[in-house]
Amino acid sequence: MTATTATAAPRGRPVRARSSRDDRQMLAFMGVIMLYLVIALALPLYAILSKSFQNKDGEFVGLANFLEYFNTPALTHSIQNSLTIAVITTLISVSIAFTLAYGLSRSCMRFKGTFKVIAMVPILVPSLLPGIALVYLFGRQGMIRELLFGHDIYGPIGIVISEVFFTLPHALIIIMTALSIADARLYEAAESLNASKLRTFFTVTIPGARYGLISAAFVVFTLTITDFGAPKVIGGGYNVLATDIYKQVIGQQNFEMGAVVSLILLLPAGIAFMVDRIMQRKQVALLSARAVAYEPKPSPLFDWIMFAWAAVVSVFILTILLTCQYAALIKFFPYNLSLSLKNYQFDLMDGGGWASFYNSLELAGWTAVVGTAVVFLGAYMVEKGKGFHAGRALFQFLAMLPMAVPGLVLGLAYIFFFNAPDNPFNFIYHTMAILVISTITHFYTVAHLTAVTALKQMDPEFEAVGASLKSPFYRTFSRVTVPVCLPAILDISIYLFVNAMTTVSAVVFLYGPQTSLASVAVLNMDDAGDIAPAAAMGMMIFYTNAGMRIVHGLLSRGVLRKTQSWRNR
Amino acid sequence: MSQSEPYLRITGLTKKFGEFTALSDVSLEVLEGEFICFLGPSGCGKTTLLRAIAGLDIQTYGSVEQAGKDISELPPAERDFGIVFQSYALFPNLSIERNVGFGLENLGQSSEQVKKRVAELLALVGMPEQGRKYPAQLSGGQQQRVALARAIAISPGLLLLDEPLSALDAKVRVKLRHEIKQLQHKLGITTIMVTHDQEEALTMADRIVVINNGLIEQVGTPEQIYREPATRFVAEFIGAMNFLPASAGDGGEIRIGKTPVRVQGVDLPEGASALLAAIRPEDIRVGEGVENCVDARVESVEFLGPFVRAELSSEMDAGPLYADFSANLVREQSLARGSELRITLPADSIRLYPA
Ligand SMILES: Nc1ncnc2c1ncn2[C@@H]1O[C@H](COP(=O)(O)OP(=O)(O)OP(=O)(O)O)[C@@H](O)[C@H]1O
Numbered sequence: 004m005t006a007t008t009a010t011a012a013p014r015g016r017p018v019r020a021r022s023s024r025d026d027r028q029m030l031a032f033m034g035v036i037m038l039y040l041v042i043a044l045a046l047p048l049y050a051i052l053s054k055s056f057q058n059k060d061g062e063f064v065g066l067a068n069f070l071e072y073f074n075t076p077a078l079t080h081s082i083q084n085s086l087t088i089a090v091i092t093t094l095i096s097v098s099i100a101f102t103l104a105y106g107l108s109r110s111c112m113r114f115k116g117t118f119k120v121i122a123m124v125p126i127l128v129p130s131l132l133p134g135i136a137l138v139y140l141f142g143r144q145g146m147i148r149e150l151l152f153g154h155d156i157y158g159p160i161g162i163v164i165s166e167v168f169f170t171l172p173h174a175l176i177i178i179m180t181a182l183s184i185a186d187a188r189l190y191e192a193a194e195s196l197n198a199s200k201l202r203t204f205f206t207v208t209i210p211g212a213r214y215g216l217i218s219a220a221f222v223v224f225t226l227t228i229t230d231f232g233a234p235k236v237i238g239g240g241y242n243v244l245a246t247d248i249y250k251q252v253i254g255q256q257n258f259e260m261g262a263v264v265s266l267i268l269l270l271p272a273g274i275a276f277m278v279d280r281i282m283q284r285k286q287v288a289l290l291s292a293r294a295v296a297y298e299p300k301p302s303p304l305f306d307w308i309m310f311a312w313a314a315v316v317s318v319f320i321l322t323i324l325l326t327c328q329y330a331a332l333i334k335f336f337p338y339n340l341s342l343s344l345k346n347y348q349f350d351l352m353d354g355g356g357w358a359s360f361y362n363s364l365e366l367a368g369w370t371a372v373v374g375t376a377v378v379f380l381g382a383y384m385v386e387k388g389k390g391f392h393a394g395r396a397l398f399q400f401l402a403m404l405p406m407a408v409p410g411l412v413l414g415l416a417y418i419f420f421f422n423a424p425d426n427p428f429n430f431i432y433h434t435m436a437i438l439v440i441s442t443i444t445h446f447y448t449v450a451h452l453t454a455v456t457a458l459k460q461m462d463p464e465f466e467a468v469g470a471s472l473k474s475p476f477y478r479t480f481s482r483v484t485v486p487v488c489l490p491a492i493l494d495i496s497i498y499l500f501v502n503a504m505t506t507v508s509a510v511v512f513l514y515g516p517q518t519s520l521a522s523v524a525v526l527n528m529d530d531a532g533d534i535a536p537a538a539a540m541g542m543m544i545f546y547t548n549a550g551m552r553i554v555h556g557l558l559s560r561g562v563l564r565k566t567q568s569w570r571n572r
Numbered sequence: 573m574s575q576s577e578p579y580l581r582i583t584g585l586t587k588k589f590g591e592f593t594a595l596s597d598v599s600l601e602v603l604e605g606e607f608i609c610f611l612g613p614s615g616c617g618k619t620t621l622l623r624a625i626a627g628l629d630i631q632t633y634g635s636v637e638q639a640g641k642d643i644s645e646l647p648p649a650e651r652d653f654g655i656v657f658q659s660y661a662l663f664p665n666l667s668i669e670r671n672v673g674f675g676l677e678n679l680g681q682s683s684e685q686v687k688k689r690v691a692e693l694l695a696l697v698g699m700p701e702q703g704r705k706y707p708a709q710l711s712g713g714q715q716q717r718v719a720l721a722r723a724i725a726i727s728p729g730l731l732l733l734d735e736p737l738s739a740l741d742a743k744v745r746v747k748l749r750h751e752i753k754q755l756q757h758k759l760g761i762t763t764i765m766v767t768h769d770q771e772e773a774l775t776m777a778d779r780i781v782v783i784n785n786g787l788i789e790q791v792g793t794p795e796q797i798y799r800e801p802a803t804r805f806v807a808e809f810i811g812a813m814n815f816l817p818a819s820a821g822d823g824g825e826i827r828i829g830k831t832p833v834r835v836q837g838v839d840l841p842e843g844a845s846a847l848l849a850a851i852r853p854e855d856i857r858v859g860e861g862v863e864n865c866v867d868a869r870v871e872s873v874e875f876l877g878p879f880v881r882a883e884l885s886s887e888m889d890a891g892p893l894y895a896d897f898s899a900n901l902v903r904e905q906s907l908a909r910g911s912e913l914r915i916t917l918p919a920d921s922i923r924l925y926p927a
């Protein structure tokens with residue numbers, strides 16, 4: 004028998020774990036992707052920051068640009084306009100989203116699935132599209148302009164309606180999630196206490212969903228204040244920060260002032276982003292407390308009221324979409340209402356023609372493929388690698404940062420950084436590559452969070468088992484991690500694809516003569532007064548995205564079915 | 573037991589999570605082919621010690637040697653072990669065959685060889701002909717066997733099991749205990765199993781390491797742990813035990829209440845005048861013995877199947893005393909509530925701890 008002694012032996016120096024080959028390789032991978040984020044995000048942002056302190060000749064002028072900005076009332080007025088639009092949109096959009104989400108999760112109404120699908124439609128179109136529809140509905144010759152009682156659709160009213168349309172699905176997703184994690188036991192307790200429905204609503208539902216509501220409010224606020232499509236199309240003379248950046252850069256070639264406005268736009272977006280992160284964290288804490296899913300019980304009156312409300316919202320969304328379709332198909336509104344496909348002959352207009360549509364497809368394809376690979380690999384290395392904690396934290400920070408950076412700001416930052424003559428990456432300026440890079444970077448955060456969530460849900464011991472079986476990490480990764488995370492990987496790629504098709508803001512400064520894009524073509528054709536072709540191109544984007552969503556749905560289902568044997572636990 | 577070098581030697585191992593010390597100064601030696609159980613309450617550091625041995629969470633201080641080689645700083649991939657986790661961590665997207673063959677395919681064997689070995693392994697764990705299925709199609713017990721087959725596939729020198737049976741229901745657990753023990757015996761593989769189930773440890777282990785609060789309380793065979801618990805914690809943690817307040821008397825005697833009691837084979841704890849005398853319920857005898865006999869009265873009885881646990885009050889006046897009597901004895905002597913009887917506390921069954 005070997006005796007065991009519990010002597011107080013001297014401990015000596017702390018053990019320093021030796022890193023394995025896997026650890027070093029994973030670290031190298033992480034380093035490469037971090038380098039990507041530094042080049043594609045950190046350095047351009049630094050460039051825009053320093054530009055705001057320089058004059059046209061690149062000399063440091065301190066706060067002179069900022070002083071000039073604040074002494075130009077025409078410019079500063081936009082701050083107030085932007086805030087007004089964002090606050091009003093937030094109130095309306097979150098109210099609609101919350102009532103709709105409440106009906107979808109707490110009532111037994113019919114056609115829930117259909118309503119949910121319709122509510123997601125705005126994600127599939129550029130934010131320019133609702134503006135175009137509003138012109139047809141409420142413009143000078145609009146079909147139902149009487150409903151505005153003489154008010155002008157060009158201006159705040161049009162912007163707010165467009166932004167509500169554009170932000171609704173985002174708010175809905177967040178609030179639905181918040182409501183679905185609310186604990187059924189609380190409701191049962193309230194019922195057993197004979198609390199009225201109204202009382203339950205205010206004492207249980209609202210507090211339970213509060214983080215979701217706050218989070219949704221900040222997301223909507225950020226989306227609205229940074230959006231450039233709606234105010235561009237329907238804003239008329241009502242200037243906001245986002246359109247100011249565009250005008251300063253494209254109209255007046257005043258890049259320094261563009262940089263100043265960008266930094267001002269960065270402030271509210273950054274604050275909203277930070278508050279949202281804090282809320283999300285609190286919500287996650289709620290999530291992990293083991294809640295029991297709530298099963299609504301039929302209640303005819305309530306169910307019908309909720310059904311009617313969902314129908315109203317759906318009609319609003321479909322009206323916008325179908326108006327665009329209508330606009331795209333008629334010959335010459337409002338004088339010749341016969342149907343034709345002439346508006347789809349994009350090659351006859353300025354804006355890039357059909358080539359811009361194919362460019363968009365190419366951009367979306369590359370973004371989906373390369374972006375998914377970069378994002379998922381990066382998330383894997385940062386989640387599963389060992390050691391180098393400071394680098395890991397920096398990576399997480401860089402991955403979260405794009406969410407706080409408005410697209411226009413990123414695009415402008417790219418001009419400053421990549422178009423600098425002494426930049427070795429200068430050659431990618433005006434190419435497809437810079438469009439792909441900017442789009443991946445612009446939408447990095449949500450994709451990264453999706454990947455991290457999926458990886459966290461995996462059994463944390465898979466890697467340990469792999470290592471004990473002497474399997475190199477890339478083998479465990481490709482044979483186990485990727486297949487298990489395939490649904491999330493598909494989600495990331497469709498997210499990147501759809502956004503690459505619809506985005507305008509980041510790419511509008513970056514496309515070149517050979518790389519015009521469909522979404523930019525919508526903008527430019529609308530600008531040139533070719534509104535019907537703009538609507539037609541917008542619909543092309545919609546068809547493509549809707550088609551991809553269906554393919555994604557089938558693929559996901561196929562993947563699930565093929566692997567159902569192991570998912571049905 | 574042979575005088576060979578230990579296969580695994582852990583020296584002065586300390587593990588800190590920030591300020592919190594999960595293991596402090598743990599030393600342990602394991603012989604080749606031994607079946608060791610780490611036993612202790614939840615949160616005592618069993619898993620932490622196992623993970624340090626595997627290199628999954630490397631210790632803050634101290635060393636681990638395996639087969640004469642210092643592996644303290646090595647990452648898991650460069651150590652020689654197979655592991656089964658409580659969750660089993662079977663790869664859900666791979667069939668049973670592929671799970672078991674996962675490590676073999678790295679060794680550069682031909683697919684024929686791998687196939688043959690997988691079939692052998694599945695037969696060994698009693699699951700032939702099930703290789704085509706997926707983990708989710710198996711019961712918990714079957715998944716457990718697959719995880720075991722996967723862990724031993726590449727013939728590791730050391731097998732680590734973290735609560736492998738705790739997710740299973742009682743019947744399956746008892747069955748698998750035997751199977752794992754047999755398999756281990758057959759393969760002769762040095763094995764460390766973590767458990768908080770004392771029955772599991774007592775039935776399976778060659779030696780048990782009792783851990784509490786990050787410290788090793790006792791290392792010994794199941795018999796030693798049960799018969800001669802080294803500390804009050806071990807005595808309390810394993811099996812049922814009466815603790816009676818006592819004081820040191822003269823000439824190797826102690827006093828429980830006013831009653832002098834002789835003890836045998838234990839030393840009085842040094843310097844402590846207030847003691848706890850410990851005796852297991854099943855060691856209390858009915859009837860007049862040569863020494864340590866007292867009058868007692870049955871306060872209540874609890875029927876537990878093959879035996880009856882009686883709560884007694886005794887002339888020692890040291891609180892309730894629990895005794896296990898066989899069902900037959902209870903019938904023969906018609907023991908019931910209120911019965912008066914003589915009991916004996918055998919001198920060699922009494923252990924002493926500082927109070
Ligand atoms: N990664 C960690 N960070 C901080 N504390 C930890 C970590 N892992 C374990 N601990 C703490 O160390 C202590 C020992 O944990 P360990 O998992 O080893 O317990 P255990 O004996 O295996 O318990 P159980 O029977 O519940 O599995 C616990 O108090 C635990 O909270």
Ligand SMILES: [Mg+2]
Pocket residue numbers: 618619620766
């Ligand atoms: Mg444990």
